[in-house]
Amino acid sequence: MSLSKAESTLLTTLAVAGRSVFATGDAYAIRGKGKATRDALDRLVRKGWLERIARGKYLIVPLEAGPERTWTESAHVIARELVSPAMVSNWSALAYWNLTEQVPRITYVQTTSRKEDRTPTVLGMRFRIVRVKPRKFFGSHRYYVRGVPVLVTDREKTIVDCLDRPDLCGGVEEVARALMAGDGDLDWNRVTDYLSRFGSGAVVKRLGFLAESSKLAHPPEPELRERWIDFLTAGIGKLDPSSPRKPHRVATRWRIAVNLPEAGPQRPG
Numbered sequence: 251m252s253l254s255k256a257e258s259t260l261l262t263t264l265a266v267a268g269r270s271v272f273a274t275g276d277a278y279a280i281r282g283k284g285k286a287t288r289d290a291l292d293r294l295v296r297k298g299w300l301e302r303i304a305r306g307k308y309l310i311v312p313l314e315a316g317p318e319r320t321w322t323e324s325a326h327v328i329a330r331e332l333v334s335p336a337m338v339s340n341w342s343a344l345a346y347w348n349l350t351e352q353v354p355r356i357t358y359v360q361t362t363s364r365k366e367d368r369t370p371t372v373l374g375m376r377f378r379i380v381r382v383k384p385r386k387f388f389g390s391h392r393y394y395v396r397g398v399p400v401l402v403t404d405r406e407k408t409i410v411d412c413l414d415r416p417d418l419c420g421g422v423e424e425v426a427r428a429l430m431a432g433d434g435d436l437d438w439n440r441v442t443d444y445l446s447r448f449g450s451g452a453v454v455k456r457l458g459f460l461a462e463s464s465k466l467a468h469p470p471e472p473e474l475r476e477r478w479i480d481f482l483t484a485g486i487g488k489l490d491p492s493s494p495r496k497p498h499r500v501a502t503r504w505r506i507a508v509n510l511p512e513a514g515p516q517r518p519g
Contacts, residue, residue, distance in 0.1 A: 253299065256281065257290055261299060264310060270398070271331050274306040303331055303372045325357040325375050326400045332370060333361045333379055337390050337401040340380060340418040343408040349428035350420070358418055360403065360411070362387045380418060386411075386448055405432060406440045410448055413456045422490035423510055426460050438470035442477055451483025458482075458504040459489060463512065479503075 253261070263280050264272055274291065281287040291308065294300040301309040309328070326346075330336050337343075339360035344350040356376045368379040389407025392399055403411060409428060412419040419425060429436070445454055458478050461470055470478075486500055488507050497507035 253294075253297070257294055257297075257299070260290060261294070261310060269310070271303070271307065271309050271327075273308075277308075301373060303328055304370070307331060324395045324400075325377070326402070327395050327398050328372050328375065329357050329359045329377060330398075330400055332359060332372075332377060333363050333365050335363070335387065335401075336361050337387070337403050339403045339408065339411055340378075340415065341412070341420060341424075343403045344412065344419055344424070344428055346402050347405050347408060347432070349405070349408070349431045350424060351427075352420060352424070360387065378418070380415070386414070388447060389444060404440075405436055406444055409436070409441065409457070410444050410453055413453045414448070414450055416456075416490050417492040421492050422456060422460070425456075426464055429460060429464055429466065433466050434468045436468075438474055441470070442474050445478060445481055451481065451485075452487045454478050454481040454483075455487045455504045455506040456489055459501050459506045459508070462504075463501075 260277060260280055264276065269276060274288070277287050277291055278284075281290065291300065295302055295308070299311055301311055303309050309331070325342075326338050329338055337360045338346065338357065340358035341350065341352070341354040341356070342358045345352070345354055356378045358378050358380055360380045360382055362382060362384050364381065365379045368381075370377050370379075389404050389410075390401045391404040392401055394400070409425065409432075412425045412428065413422070416422045416425065419428075441457075445457070458475060461475065482505055484505075486505050486507050488497065488509055490510050493509055495509040497509040499508050500506070501508055
């Protein structure tokens with residue numbers, strides 16, 4: 251659909267400023283605050299030049315979308331705009347680091363902020379907002395999508411997060427496969443630091459058991475695993491709380507009730 255002079259000026263001004271994503275306030279700064287500007291934004295959405303990705307926040311659909319306005323933006327770019335602060339996390343981070351062969355249908359976004367809509371859908375893509383305590387929000391890796399900076403949890407933090415919430419990554423069996431896929435790439439000293447900062451005995455129990463029961467070519471050094479023992483909390487945890495299987499034994503060294511098969515994951519490739 252064609253653009254009026256005012257609509258064209260608004261889009262051009264934002265584009266020149268490098269604002270592929272902008273807020274209503276940015277439009278006010280260009281055209282003035284009021285109903286006329288809000289109506290212009292609504293028209294641009296209807297015409298397919300803008301995509302509303304959150305309340306008061308818009309994405310400019312690029313020219314390469316063509317006359318039919320058919321175009322798909324990177325889910326990770328949209329994720330950074332849904333909430334602040336934001337890091338791509340959990341199963342989505344496993345996929346980014348090639349630690350899973352699965353293709354998550356949902357993009358997981360970690361934040362410390364409250365979000366009313368925790369499962370938004372934008373451009374047909376589904377998102378899951380995962381709120382964590384501030385002490386658990388760390389371990390970021392920055393990369394760029396067409397010049398836009400995006401944060402994703404690093405390899406080590408991704409493993410820790412997935413063991414904290416196995417339900418958000420396909421279960422502990424998927425984490426075991428991720429450890430095999432990342433064998434040799436994980437920095438076990440960094441993992442140890444993260445375990446200390448994260449402050450979850452359940453995560454330590456699960457990781458300790460998996461690190462010793464999986465057939466890793468590059469497992470953590472015995473000295474590090476002994477440090478992990480110091481992080482353990484009282485009580486028996488469940489290896490995979492997201493699994494309906496009943497425990498068939500207790501691994502006393504790690505105080506974990508094993509409720510998964512112990513054949514071990516197959517090494518990728």
